[in-house]
Amino acid sequence: MRVNRRQLLLATCALGAQAALSACGQKTGQTVVPAEFNVASTCDLDGMLLADYPGPKAQIHFAGESRPTWYCDTAEMFSTLLKPEQVRTVLGVFVQDMELADWDRPRGYWFDARTGTYVLGSRRRGSMGPTIASFRQEAAARKFATSFGGQVMRFAEVKPEMVDLSGGALHDSRM
Structure with a gap:
């Protein structure tokens, strides 16, 4: 059987496309850790120093990025994830457990954001003003809501219209 150049090129392209499509469904085995x-770490959206502001922080690990994208507030994280134009592959999303972290100077206590419970509309403020408090345990979220008000919800229950980013720079006298 004689194969011309055009047939060889088409066959090569077809094999490449098939390999690329089959790779899409495979897991890389990469474990993402917070x-x-x-x-000196800054928020990737607005350049604010993470260490200078109260309230829960967040990080998203996108495929193809060597470092996480930092957020000085969980509201920014939700805003990014819930935008219809957000098409980058998310490998991991982490927030701080505010039952354990110091509200005014939160460090550590990271957990998978998708497994958490959140309090929206409390009296506590974060770097962007109104914030979404993050908790690993639902009981801790409910206790926080009893003390500071707000609505308790799971990660998947947070909708784009619930995320308020209007508070940050308007109220920050340090900028």
Whole structure:
């Protein structure tokens, strides 16, 4: 059987496309773990220093990125994830457990954001003003809501219209 150049090129392209499509469904085996920010770490959206502001922080690990994208507030994280134009592959999303972390200077206590419970509309403020408090345990979220008000919800229950980003720079006298 004689194969011309065009047939060879088409066959090669077809094999490449098939390999690329089959790779899409495979897991890389890469385990994503939360990182810890330092005093010089800044929010990727607005450049605010993470260490200078109260309330829960967040990080998203996107495929193809060597470091996490940092957020100085969980509201920014939800805003990013819930945008219809967000098409990057998310490998991991982490927030801080505010039952254990110091509200005014939160460090550590990271957990998978998709497994958490959140309090929206409390009296506590984060770097962007109104924030979404994050908790690993639902009981801790309910206790927080009893003390500071707000609505308790799971990660998947948070909708784009619930995320308020209007508070940050308007109320920050340090900027």
